[in-house]
Structures are given as C-alpha cells and as structure tokens.
Amino acid sequence: MEGLKDTRGQIIITMALMISILLAGLSYVYSQNLLAGTETSITQLNFPKNEIRDLRRIAIEELTDYASEPSSFLDRAKELDRQITTLYALHGAYASIDVFDIKKSVVGGQETITSFMIRIVFSNTEVEYEETVLVQLT
Amino acid sequence: MRKPFLFSSHDSERGVSILIEYLILSGILMIFFAFIVLQFNDVLGKTPLSTTMKNQFQDVGNQIAVKLTDISIIAPENGYVKAKIFMPYTIGDYDFKAEFTQVGGEYVLKISSERAGKSEYIPINNIALKVLPVGSTFSITPVHEIEYTKYSHMMPTAVALAYPTTVEVGSNVTFDMTLSTGEGDLWFRWDFGDGSSYEAKYNPNNPSQSLVEHSYSADGTYTATLTVWDSYGYSDSSTINITVIPQSQELDPYLFATKYVIPEVTEPDNPVQIVIYLRGGGIIEQARNISVMHVIDVSGSMDPDYYGTNGYTLYNSSSGTASPSKWENYVNVDSSFSSLTVMAYSSSGKDIDLWVKSPDGDFARAQYGITNGEMYFVQNPVEGNWTISVVADYPTGSDTVTVEVEKNGYFWWWWYFSGTLVSSWNFALDANASIITFQIPIVENLKIEVTPVNGSKELHLWVEEPGGALKGPYSSSSGTYYSDSNAASGTYTAYVVGDFPYGTQEFYITADIAKIDAAKITAKTFNSFLRGTDQVGVVSFGGQGSGGATPRITLDQPLTNNTDQANTSIDGLYAYGGTPLGGGIKKAREELVANTTTGNIPVMIILSDGNPTITSDGQASETLAIQEALSEAEITKQTQVNNESILIYTIGFGSDANATLLQEIATSPDYYFFAATSEELQNIYEQIARELKERAAINITITDVLTSDVTLSETPSNANVSYVGNQTVIQWNISSIRINETWIGSFEVVPNTEGLILTNVYGVSNVTFIPWPFTGVNFTTIYLPVPELNVTRLSPEKVVLK
Numbered sequence: 001m002e003g004l005k006d007t008r009g010q011i012i013i014t015m016a017l018m019i020s021i022l023l024a025g026l027s028y029v030y031s032q033n034l035l036a037g038t039e040t041s042i043t044q045l046n047f048p049k050n051e052i053r054d055l056r057r058i059a060i061e062e063l064t065d066y067a068s069e070p071s072s073f074l075d076r077a078k079e080l081d082r083q084i085t086t087l088y089a090l091h092g093a094y095a096s097i098d099v100f101d102i103k104k105s106v107v108g109g110q111e112t113i114t115s116f117m118i119r120i121v122f123s124n125t126e127v128e129y130e131e132t133v134l135v136q137l138t
Numbered sequence: 139m140r141k142p143f144l145f146s147s148h149d150s151e152r153g154v155s156i157l158i159e160y161l162i163l164s165g166i167l168m169i170f171f172a173f174i175v176l177q178f179n180d181v182l183g184k185t186p187l188s189t190t191m192k193n194q195f196q197d198v199g200n201q202i203a204v205k206l207t208d209i210s211i212i213a214p215e216n217g218y219v220k221a222k223i224f225m226p227y228t229i230g231d232y233d234f235k236a237e238f239t240q241v242g243g244e245y246v247l248k249i250s251s252e253r254a255g256k257s258e259y260i261p262i263n264n265i266a267l268k269v270l271p272v273g274s275t276f277s278i279t280p281v282h283e284i285e286y287t288k289y290s291h292m293m294p295t296a297v298a299l300a301y302p303t304t305v306e307v308g309s310n311v312t313f314d315m316t317l318s319t320g321e322g323d324l325w326f327r328w329d330f331g332d333g334s335s336y337e338a339k340y341n342p343n344n345p346s347q348s349l350v351e352h353s354y355s356a357d358g359t360y361t362a363t364l365t366v367w368d369s370y371g372y373s374d375s376s377t378i379n380i381t382v383i384p385q386s387q388e389l390d391p392y393l394f395a396t397k398y399v400i401p402e403v404t405e406p407d408n409p410v411q412i413v414i415y416l417r418g419g420g421i422i423e424q425a426r427n428i429s430v431m432h433v434i435d436v437s438g439s440m441d442p443d444y445y446g447t448n449g450y451t452l453y454n455s456s457s458g459t460a461s462p463s464k465w466e467n468y469v470n471v472d473s474s475f476s477s478l479t480v481m482a483y484s485s486s487g488k489d490i491d492l493w494v495k496s497p498d499g500d501f502a503r504a505q506y507g508i509t510n511g512e513m514y515f516v517q518n519p520v521e522g523n524w525t526i527s528v529v530a531d532y533p534t535g536s537d538t539v540t541v542e543v544e545k546n547g548y549f550w551w552w553w554y555f556s557g558t559l560v561s562s563w564n565f566a567l568d569a570n571a572s573i574i575t576f577q578i579p580i581v582e583n584l585k586i587e588v589t590p591v592n593g594s595k596e597l598h599l600w601v602e603e604p605g606g607a608l609k610g611p612y613s614s615s616s617g618t619y620y621s622d623s624n625a626a627s628g629t630y631t632a633y634v635v636g637d638f639p640y641g642t643q644e645f646y647i648t649a650d651i652a653k654i655d656a657a658k659i660t661a662k663t664f665n666s667f668l669r670g671t672d673q674v675g676v677v678s679f680g681g682q683g684s685g686g687a688t689p690r691i692t693l694d695q696p697l698t699n700n701t702d703q704a705n706t707s708i709d710g711l712y713a714y715g716g717t718p719l720g721g722g723i724k725k726a727r728e729e730l731v732a733n734t735t736t737g738n739i740p741v742m743i744i745l746s747d748g749n750p751t752i753t754s755d756g757q758a759s760e761t762l763a764i765q766e767a768l769s770e771a772e773i774t775k776q777t778q779v780n781n782e783s784i785l786i787y788t789i790g791f792g793s794d795a796n797a798t799l800l801q802e803i804a805t806s807p808d809y810y811f812f813a814a815t816s817e818e819l820q821n822i823y824e825q826i827a828r829e830l831k832e833r834a835a836i837n838i839t840i841t842d843v844l845t846s847d848v849t850l851s852e853t854p855s856n857a858n859v860s861y862v863g864n865q866t867v868i869q870w871n872i873s874s875i876r877i878n879e880t881w882i883g884s885f886e887v888v889p890n891t892e893g894l895i896l897t898n899v900y901g902v903s904n905v906t907f908i909p910w911p912f913t914g915v916n917f918t919t920i921y922l923p924v925p926e927l928n929v930t931r932l933s934p935e936k937v938v939l940k
Binding site: 126 | 299319
C-alpha cells in the first residue's frame with residue numbers, strides 16, 4: 001500500500017511539471033505578441049519628415065529672399081546656416097544649409113543673382129537626408 | 139477453491155494485480171499525456187507562434203512601408219535619404235527575410251521565414267513613388283536600412299542677349315550671356331555671324347567680365363550664336379539677330395522683345411522660369427532737351443512755423459529696441475521692519491530712477507526726491523524679498539550710485555528721521571542708450587521724435603547736434619520732441635534711453651523737416667539729372683502782408699542752362715501766406731513761352747500741399763482760386779511752344795493736397811503723383827526726370843498666353859493674370875521704356891506632361907506698343923517667340939532595401 005501512494009505522487013508531480021512547462025511556453029509566446037506593432041508605431045512617430053520639410057522650406061524661402069541683395073547674400077546665408085545648425089542641435093539632430101554655385105547676371109545694368117544651389121543636410125540617429133536644390137531666380 | 143500455480147500467496151497475487159493496474163494506468167496516462175502535449179503544442183505553441191510571427195512580420199513589414207511612405211513625402215529631386223530599419227534577429231527562434239517583390243502584378247513587401255514556412259505580404263502599390271523598390275535584407279544581419287537616391291544634373295541653357303540689336307557699322311554691340319544657366323563651371327563661345335568668334339569661361343562672381351563687345355564692318359543682318367557648355371560635357375546654343383545699318387542712316391528709337399525658358403530641359407513636376415525681355419534701342423544722342431519750370435507752393439502750410447506739426451514731412455526714420463541700464467538687488471524684510479526706506483543717489487549728479495518691487499509683485503517708482511537721487515518709503519512692508527532696481531536715465535557716460543536700505547525710519551510731518559541701516563551698496567552704473575544718427579542738410583525746421591511701438595513704456599530722447607551740444611531729455615509719454623529752426627547741416631545723433639525697470643521697448647524714431655525744405659531738396663535733386671543743354675527755371679506762389687492774403691507770385695529763376703544758379707534761387711524760397719496756384723501756373727507758362735530754347739520739350743512741374751486759397755488778384759476765395767487754377771491749366775495745355783504742347787506734371791505733397799484738382803491740372807491723370815514723405819517726393823522727381831528723356835516705346839502691353847501643357851505656379855509681380863478656357867493669360871502694362879532701358883518679366887511654371895512641350899501660344903503672346911515718335915494711336919505688335927521645354931526623366935530614382 002505504501003508503494004501505491006508513492007506512485008500517485010509521481011503522477012501529480014509529472015502533471016505539475018508538464019503544466020509549468022506549458023505555462024512558461026505560453027508566457028513566452030504571449031510576451032512576443034505584446035511587442036507586435038511597436039516598431040510601426042515608433043516609425044510613425046519618430047520619422048523626422050516635418051523637420052526635414054521645415055528645413056527645406058526655410059532654406060529655399062529665406063535664401064531666395066536674401067538673394068535680392070547680392071552683396072550681403074553669402075554672409076546672411078552663412079548666418080542662417082549657423083542658426084539652423086544650432087537650432088537643430090538643440091533637438092538632437094544635425095542640419096546644415098550650404099550655398100554654392102551662385103550665378104550672377106548684369107542684364108539690365110544691375111548685378112543680380114540669377115541662380116544658386118543649396119546643399120541641405122539633415123541627420124539624426126535614424127534618418128540621413130541630403131539634397132542639392134537649384135534655386136532659379138530669373 | 140484451487141490456487142493458481144504461479145502464485146503462492148494472496149499478497150503476491152495482489153502485487154501482480156497492482157503492477158498490471160499500474161502499467162495499464164501508466165500507459166493510459168502516457169497516451170493521455172502525449173495527446174495533451176500534442177494538443178497543447180498546437181494550441182499553446184504552434185498556433186500562438188504562428189500568430190506571433192504573423193503579427194511581428196506585419197510589424198516589421200509595416201515599419202518598412204511606413205518609412206517608405208515617409209521617404210516618398212520628402213524624396214529629394216537631387217539627393218538621398220537613408221532610414222534605418224529595426225528588425226529582431228529572430229521571431230519565435232526563426233530568422234527571416236524582408237524583400238521587395240511582385241505578386242500577381244502587385245508591388246509587395248514580403249516578409250518570410252523559410253525554416254518556419256511562414257510569409258507575410260504588405261502591399262505597397264499606393265505609396266507615391268514612381269519606381270518599384272528593390273532589394274532584401276536578412277534579420278540576422280546587424281544593420282538594415284532603406285535608401286532612396288535620385289541624382290539629377292541641370293543641363294546648361296544658353297540665353298543670348300545683345301544690345302543694341304540694331305547698330306551702325308563700326309559701332310559696338312554688347313553680347314550678354316549672363317542669363318545663361320547651368321550646373322557648376324560654364325564656358326561660352328560667341329560666333330558673331332561674320333566669321334569671328336570669342337570664347338571664355340563665365341565668371342559668376344564678376345559677370346561683367348563675360349560681356350563681349352563686337353562691331354561689324356559691313357551692314358546687313360547677322361545671326362550671332364551663343365554656345366554654353368559645362369564641365370560634364372553638356373552644351374546648349376541660342377541665337378540672336380543683329381541688324382547693322384550704314385553709318386549715314388538714322389536710327390529711330392525702337393523696342394526689342396524676346397522670351398526664354400530657363401532651363402530648357404527639366405524633369406516632370408520641376409518648375410522652370412519663363413523670362414520675357416524688353417529693351418529700348420535707338421541712337422540716344424538724338425534724345426531731346428527739356429525746358430522745365432518748377433512751380434513750387436510756398437504758402438504758409440509748407441512751414442511748421444505757421445502750420446504746426448502739419449508743416450513737417452518725414453525726412454528719415456529708424457527703429458530699434460531700448461533696454462534700460464539697470465542695477466538690481468533685493469533686501470529681505472521680516473517682522474522687525476515697521477517701515478522700509480530705500481534711498482539711491484549718484485555721486486556726480488547724473489539722473490537715476492529708483493524702482494521697488496514688493497514680494498507680492500507690485501512695483502512702484504520712488505515717491506521722494508533727495509539730493510542726486512530718489513527715496514522710497516513704505517510703512518508696515520510685506521514680509522519677504524523686496525527687489526530694488528536703479529535705472530540710469532542719462533544718454534552717455536557712467537556714475538557711481540549708492541543704494542541704502544533702512545528699517546524703522548519714520549516721518550514727522552515732512553521731516554524724515556532715519557532708522558537702522560540694513561543694507562547698502564555702491565556701484566558704477568553705465569548708460570545704455572540706443573544710438574541712431576541722421577544726416578540732415580541745412581533746413582529751416584527739424585524735428586526728431588521717438589515713439590514707443592508695441593508697448594507704451596517710457597522712453598527718453600537726447601539729441602546731439604552737429605556742433606556737439608546735447609539737448610534733452612524729451613519724454614515719449616508727454617509727447618515732447620527735439621526741434622530746431624534754421625538747423626545746421628551735419629550729423630544729428632539721437633540717444634534713446636529706456637526709462638523703465640523691466641523688459642525692453644521697441645521704438646520708431648523720425649527726423650522730420652519742413653515741407654518747404656523737402657520741396658527745395660527734391661527740386662535740386664531733379665536738377666542734378668539735367669544736362670547742360672536742358673533749361674530750368676523756378677516760379678513760386680505764396681502770400682505776403684498781414685495774414686498772408688496778398689498774393690506773392692514770383693519768377694525766382696528765369697529759364698537757364700545753369701543748374702547751380704537755379705539751385706541758389708530755390709534755396710532762397712521761403713514759405714508764408716496763402717496759395718495762389720493759378721497765378722503760379724500762369725507765371726510759369728509765360729516764362730516757357732518767352733524763353734524755351736527751340737527744339738526743347740516745354741515742361742512744368744507743379745508741387746502743392748493743399749487747396750488754392752487766394753486768386754492771383756488777391757481774392758480770398760477757395761472756389762475762385764480753384765477755378766482760376768483749372769482755367770490757367772487748360773490755357774497752358776492748349777499753349778504751343780515751338781509747336782509742342784506744354785507737359786504739366788503735378789505732385790500732391792502731404793495728406794492735405796487736393797488730389798482731384800491736381801489730377802485735372804496735369805496733362806493726364808498719369809502725370810499726377812502723390813508724395814507723403816520727403817523720400818517719396820524725391821523718388822517722384824527722379825521718375826519724372828527719367829521719363830522726360832527720350833522713350834523707345836509708350837503704352838506697352840505685354841501679353842503671354844500659356845498653353846495647357848504648363849501651369850503657372852507663382853503669380854508674377856505687377857501682372858494681371860486671367861484664365862480663358864484652359865489657357866492662362868498673363869499681362870503687364872508699362873507706360874514707357876526709354877532708350878537703353880531694360881525690362882524683365884519672369885514667372886515660374888510647372889510642366890503638366892512629359893516630352894517636348896510649348897510654353898506659350900504664338901500670335902496671342904505678344905508685345906503691343908505705340909512706337910516713336912508717339913503720334914497717333916497706331917500700335918505696333920511684336921510676337922513673342924515660343925520657347926520649347928523638354929520635359930524628360932534625366933535620371934531615375936532608386937529605392938533599395940539592404
């Protein structure tokens with residue numbers, strides 16, 4: 001009779017072990033399910049499209065405005081670049097706007113800027129963006 | 139009962155029975171266990187794992203699709219975007235792969251695990267990219283990214299311009315390529331059409347160096363060709379016709395018009411500039427001389443001495459922000475304070491202001507004056523930190539200031555008895571004025587005033603005169619200002635001091651002069667545009683005698699070629715009395731009739747700031763004075779001098795001017811101008827001076843009708859835009875273009891289709907004008923050329939997952 005009781009105990013232990021394994025497996029699967037969808041949400045929130053669009057808009061609009069005064073154009077463009085870099089650094093990103101290839105005309109007797117190019121750079125931990133924009137003014 | 143052979147006892151039988159029972163039970167349990175395990179594996183293992191993989195595959199796939207969408211929003215026309223992709227090494231112990239592919243003609247992103255036999259598909263058809271993304275990445279690689287690239291090159295565009303386009307044999311033509319465009323360094327070559335050519339590198343920093351002069355040795359029509367090329371080997375050409383006439387042939391004023399699209403080659407949806415170019419031509423030596431009479435209102439309203447502030451006009455202005463020069467500290471007030479006294483005084487007597495702010499935020503100016511300073515006193519002060527501010531109310535220099543705080547002082551009647559000294563400070567306080575300088579010529583009246591903008595904080599103004607004397611302070615709140623009669627010419631330095639303890643204050647500062655001063659300055663500016671062969675004279679009209687009701691109409695300067703002499707006469711004008719405008723017109727007409735040089739254009743420029751008030755025979759009636767002015771103007775317009783009508787320009791100066799009357803007096807309403815300020819008056823005189831030179835064309839209308847292949851993306855300035863059917867009509871109206879004057883109109887369009895397209899409709903896109911010598915109303919039409927725009931995909935975009 002003593003042996004019979006020991007055997008039944010083994011069954012109980014075996015069943016308990018089996019249920020524990022199943023519960024552990026279940027919790028692992030469940031934890032993986034919990035993570036599903038997070039990357040999509042993070043991407044939707046983190047992608048800096050507005051920062052890049054703002055940077056592009058500021059660069060083109062401001063520099064086009066500055067180009068009406070050819071003598072101070074480069075100085076003002078450099079100052080704008082410095083301010084942009086500082087501003088974006090405050091938000092944990094690198095941004096710069098570099099003006100080059102400035103073309104000038106003397107048609108009409110006055111020296112005017114007819115076109116220039118802007119290299120716009122943005123970079124943070126997830127996205128790297130670089131664009132060269134031609135601004136044609138004439 | 140017979141016992142079984144193999145069993146010797148009851149216990150043994152039972153043992154065997156139990157063993158068999160155990161074995162059977164174990165077997166059943168093992169089967170059941172195996173079944174449960176299999177079911178659990180399916181229910182709790184495989185099924186959840188499958189769901190997990192599906193979810194996580196979709197998560198990774200959606201992440202890539204979302205990034206692809208975001209990239210498409212900011213996709214550069216010329217550049218790249220790299221975005222990191224985050225993928226777990228494994229999902230459910232299975233590695234996997236992400237790749238762009240096509241399934242059933244649909245663009246999809248496939249996430250799959252070969253070992254797990256699982257795949258998920260994310261459709262990406264709707265993402266606004268023009269190309270199918272390519273590439274793949276495995277989850278076990280450490281870095282994943284999606285990269286968008288598009289690199290385009292701006293093809294060079296040659297814009298050939300030359301002036302003049304009609305020229306005598308042997309005279310120089312300037313060939314101008316500086317409107318040409320391209321990427322990076324550009325070279326150009328002019329083939330002049332007579333066998334000669336010129337080649338050079340375009341220097342954008344000094345575009346004048348790229349102007350080429352060339353003359354032709356024989357008459358005829360030559361086609362000059364401009365070729366522009368860049369360092370990448372791309373090139374473009376454009377031509378312009380030059381008409382060369384014999385030296386003996388007269389060259390009447392003419393108008394040249396052409397049109398370009400820049401650049402000529404572009405990508406779909408990229409804007410291009412349309413440029414319309416007009417230039418007056420002709421032999422400028424044939425431009426005619428003028429005989430001009432200044433008719434200047436010298437009534438009392440032109441002078442602040444008689445007309446108060448309305449006699450002033452703005453000469454110059456500036457703006458800035460004033461911030462006070464301030465020292466600040468605090469004292470802690472506790473229950474031992476029955477009263478609080480703060481005293482501040484300067485050592486050398488410069489003006490300082492004391493402000494005190496209580497712990498509950500109220501601040502107040504000190505109530506009592508003391509020697510070289512101010513004192514604040516309050517009984518039963520609120521406990522806490524009291525802020526003490528001392529503001530420097532002086533424009534320059536520095537002073538040493540002492541601040542003392544006492545408690546438990548008291549007043550007996552008007553006598554203050556000191557309490558216990560709690561704190562004291564001693565410090566230097568420097569002035570902090572905003573400094574603005576004005577260059578002022580000699581004027582009869584000068585007024586400099588500062589006004590707060592976007593606020594009403596107190597500002598104090600000091601003005602340092604050219605001789606060095608410092609005048610002030612003038613308070614913005616009480617409306618006081620600096621003024622001087624017979625002011626010397628030179629630099630006037632204004633010091634604006636913020637007399638407030640907190641914040642800043644924006645301000646607007648003006649330098650006003652008498653209207654008579656502005657009239658003199660601008661009339662003399664006009665004279666500076668005249669040549670030695672032009673004539674200039676001066677008539678003034680005002681009043682004299684008691685009340686100024688007696689007309690004072692004087693020929694201050696008969697017509698002369700000597701502008702210095704005329705300027706001296708203008709300097710001698712003074713304002714007083716009524717406004718006999720009609721008499722002034724009559725006097726000027728008589729001078730033009732008597733002394734205009736043969737061949738000169740007779741011109742009268744009338745400046746007035748108000749209604750006529752007296753007639754030339756001394757009747758003080760505004761109605762009669764207006765009637766007389768209109769009558770004299772009509773007679774003047776009918777008067778022929780050397781077979782030419784007298785041109786009458788009128789300028790209303792200041793808000794009191796009678797615009798309706800002056801428009802009627804002028805040759806036509808276009809000859810009337812209004813000036814609110816001295817600067818505007820100067821611009822008008824300059825404009826009249828330019829207009830009086832010979833013109834190449836008048837009443838010019840430029841019409842450009844866009845085809846439906848392009849869309850106007852930016853409305854051009856000073857143009858009327860209308861839409862007829864699917865065509866856009868852009869129109870400019872210009873009163874005149876002078877010889878050697880250039881007019882450029884430009885606007886931006888975006889192509890609607892790909893391929894070789896036309897930007898405007900031939901025939902209806904034209905320039906109409908009345909040609910020289912401007913007799914009659916017959917218009918000449920120049921049809922604008924139709925530049926072609928090549929819209930093509932110069933370089934494809936690429937999207938790669940890797």
